[in-house]
Amino acid sequence: MRATPWLFLFLSLSFLAGCPTGGFDEDILPPPRVVNATVTPDSFLRFDNTFMVAGQSQIESEAYATAYIAAVDPNDRRTTLAAFKAVNGFDNGVGARVTFRDSKDLGYGRDMFARRRADGGIAIFVDSYRVVPVPGDATQYGPINLDAAVAQDRQFHFSTSAIEFSPIDESDPDSDKIVKMFLYGPPDENGTQLRLTSNNMDGRGERGVPTACLVCHGGTMYPLNADGSFPLISLKSAKMNVLDPITFEFPPMTEAEQEGPIKLVNRMVHDHYVEMGTRADTEQSKWDSAFAAELAAGPYGDDFSANAYDESFVPEGWRQDPNRPDSVEVLYKEVIEPHCIACHSLRGNNSGEEFGNTALINGHEVPLGNATSFSSYEKFISYNDDTIDRVYRRGNMPVSLLNYSRFWRNPAGPPSLLATFLDGFDVFDSNGNVAPPGRPVPLPGANRTVTSPAIQDASASVLTESFAWSIVSMPANGSASLSNGNSSAATLTGDDGDYVLELAATNAMASTTAQVTLTIDSTLAPPPAQLDFATDIREVLATASGANRSCVSCHRTGSSEFAGLPLFLDDTNPNLYKDVVERINFADPENSLLLRKSSALQHGGGIVLDRSVPVENAQFIILLNWIRNGAPCGSDPTFCN
């Protein structure tokens, strides 16, 4: 680096005075001001709840990948890509081959080969090509990846993804077929592609198999069973994705000739949706595949009679009607279809929807138990506040880096369009424009009743580099102190009464504040630190009655009336405590399924704990306090082995 002063300054000044100015190419502009990189969200390809225990994710680890592979390939018949091909009959030919780049996926150049298995299943493998001009720059998953795929240039052959829809029990061809996913490395010196347990998919670090894949393949990830085996619900939750040529880039002059193979693949994918829909209704967390099947078949005339993919197709739940706001179809085509629907359509289950818990939205009586599928505008917009929070504040949606980057490429485009549909949208920059996430999001927690001293942990705050707590108000004549006020977790000590705390979260871009009310009640019984699952939480689960039914009254083992539920909360469930804890997000307690499902409309059983009702609010606080105190089980050996 240069260190010396400009010895000839006087000469330069006099010389340059005579130089012409300008000469720049007009399309090359000075660099924009860039905020500190640390404020860039980085939760891509991550599940909301990673089940962090002692700093380790319980759903993304070598052990997790190993357990998954043991479940989907118990006899090690697919340890190499060649073996996978042999198992799935690729030696007998390929049904369809498509070469493309999916600009909303991971951005790789893809060379895809698909065929139907002899048992009616499906097998697909995809050679992925990735050209990263700037090493370490995860944003450079650009269109030249397609050139590498077309050239089959092995120096850029990054990995091969393989996916198979085949019987869960290889020895029983009549057993339910499930989607099995494998990842293989590039060819070694012998041309062998070995199976991997993790990969750096987007330049943001190693991500484990299958978790990172299943983020967008409809997966629901739970920690391993007590015996180390892979959980069945997670195993059966994976789905294949439809090929959406709207977001594809094709090699020159090949788009028309690839329509046929794409249709063939989409037909296969559609058929596996239909087959998954025929699984027994009693299957835990059974997925309703109807919307995904509509998305697969709709562009082909609903019955695949059309040869060309109809890019103007809009599913029924998103079509304009007099009750929906104007331009709802534009919202679908410009925002939902390119950025949301591929993943969301594979999520959710219909458990409880038949019980008639509906919400009136835009004149539509909408069951919201499966709202996360976004199968209609009403289901999508029921997440109005969540959408504002996740997309515009936290920046953890869209969930893949490339999709996120595309969404935010033009803030005046899709982000602003979506914002016009969101009630109460208020995330603007200083110029009044919609801007990408970057400002800190303080998450001081939900209001609750506690005993003194109370630790209030706000480490779930997003994009935050420093914390500052303060007491905004406190009981008259009361005394209080706040310690560790400059850390993520402050400790409040005080007399009984309501305390409003304010958390200022700061990063290089800005400082923002949020408040939480802690009510200190020295008579609170049992105090939060003494709450345990066996005694207190089971009681809440059995008595919460906001929707005229308790949690247990529906979530009970073997019930034919409430078949298909993902979770059993009655005492006959031998894994009761584990199953409940799996619905807890310790990194972000208020974002735990246990709290969200019980207190939100998007629950087949309706709102069980309505915080505006004192009794139910007290039960909600018991759950919250228990979670914030580590969710201990207690000592009852029946539940706490």
Place this chain on the structure above:
Amino acid sequence: MIRAFTSCALLLALLVQQSVIAAEAEAEWFFDVEVSGGYNDNAGRAERERDIVDDKTLLGGLGVAFNQEFSTEKAITLRAFAEIEDFRNVSDLSRDTYGAQFIYRWQNALGFSAPFYQFNTSVRINEYDVRQRDSIAFTSQLVVSKRVSDRVLVSSGFEYKREESDGIVFDQKQARLFINADYTPAAQWALYGTYSFIHGDIWSTSQTAFCDGTPANDIFDLVSQSEALEPDQAFNNAYCGSWIAYRLNANINTLVLGVNRGFGHRFSFDLSGTRIIVNALANDYDATAINASLLMRF
């Protein structure tokens, strides 16, 4: 590179002529000062129009040389020098350079038209505003010159250059063949031309993503053929978008045409134009540079 050769060669030519003319002297010190202004219409050495940026430069140089004649046929020169070059648009291309040079020249026979030879080797330490370009360069050159008439001097030579940088792209090796002709139409005037063929590494720069974030879709050949790639810090700091520097193996043809006007024994003014045509597997580009220099020697 070409500009540096031009002024350096000119200075050396002056020294050589001095040594031949003043062969009776045994030892002598020289001090030289150069101030130059230049313009390059393709500072990033890019092929695609969208990547081409021009730039203006200002260079100041100081040198001190010790000349020792051992006989009328043999002499050596030891020279130390320092340069500062300032780029106006891509300011991080600005550099400080320190170096030393050893020159040995000789004639096998005396006579007006007898050829004289020169071997010189130099080391240059270049410090830029971005560390990745910081480098140390070693150059060796063998030149043979001959007076064709009292107005024409022709030279031809071979040069090998190796540059080790703090980055990976800017590690360069080049071999060069060149021929030069000086024509003196009148006292104090010289016209000259140099043609060079260079084979070796070149660095160039290109955008991989544009200012709106759109990735470039036509650089696969460039990336796949490049021997090294890295973010181009100088261009990233100067312009929006994402820029990479890359190294390719290339054949380079250059032609320098110039005129030099002397003022007394200590000053000369030099004006030259350089045309550069580069052929590489994935990057054919050309550039034109114009340079004006004021040279002083004491």
